[in-house]
Amino acid sequence: MNPSFPAKLPKPPYYAVIFPSVRTSTDEEGYQAMAETMTERASKQPGFLGIESVRDEQGLGITVSYWTDEASIANWKADGEHAQARKLGREKWYGDFALRVAKVERAYSL
């Protein structure tokens, strides 16, 4: 999957899940494979609108996924494979992270 960047999204309102994270130096290969699998899996969920993800050379990353509504976010959180991926993230892939759920009220582009 090679999503467009910036994501092409409908007009607001919609929801954003903002996920800044710091990678450990552990298991880059396993992490990359899981990140791709989860991006692809997320994109097939009901209510998924798009995703933007960037990570720099120091391991600082920001992923923003976009959803039609809160129910879609809750549904994706309840996905079993996603839950397992989050568990591995907490255990070995992320040194730190935050997760913020926000309602996008307005949007512009170049």
Add this chain to the structure above:
Amino acid sequence: MNPSFPAKLPKPPYYAVIFPSVRTSTDEEGYQAMAETMTERASKQPGFLGIESVRDEQGLGITVSYWTDEASIANWKADGEHAQARKLGREKWYGDFALRVAKVERAYSL
């Protein structure tokens, strides 16, 4: 300025400005200097809460700035030096970008 990552923020609600951008290959030095100047200037504005910014080797970047309310965002948009920086961004530094204003409703961290 070397902000904490993820940003340390108060409890929601607060506002996020999500800014995914694609750098041109033009004027890296000027761009970097302006990015630092604007981050520092933003951090002195009323209502500023924090900022997270990441750019990868391909030039894809996501910056998220956090604000207490919509009025603070409008105030920062009206800043003259910020307006001049945005003009240069549109003219030479960015090949593409989007800007999304969102109300953060809930947040978690590791």
